Amino acid sequence: MSDNQNNETSSDxxxxxxGRDRSISSREAERSELEEAMLKFLGDGGSVEKxxxxxxxxxxxxPESNYGSRPI
Numbered sequence: 001m002s003d004n005q006n007n008e009t010s011s012d013x014x015x016x017x018x019g020r021d022r023s024i025s026s027r028e029a030e031r032s033e034l035e036e037a038m039l040k041f042l043g044d045g046g047s048v049e050k051x052x053x054x055x056x057x058x059x060x061x062x063p064e065s066n067y068g069s070r071p072i
Contacts, residue, residue, distance in 0.1 A: 022030075042048070
């Protein structure tokens with residue numbers, strides 16, 4: 001692989017798609033691809049669960065203070 005090809009590959013990995021450079025047809029294609037994947041997932045026995053907005057994986061913890069913990 002040449003340096004040019006290597007640079008193009010690495011820049012493609014970190015491309016952020018903000019939607020400004022996509023056309024309507026490309027968005028429709030992406031939507032249909034997502035819908036097909038979702039139907040396949042649901043057809044294979046997958047399920048979608050609705051969860052509460054305030055549900056967190058870990059409960060909130062009390063902040064820890066290290067102020068004054070070092071010896072003089």
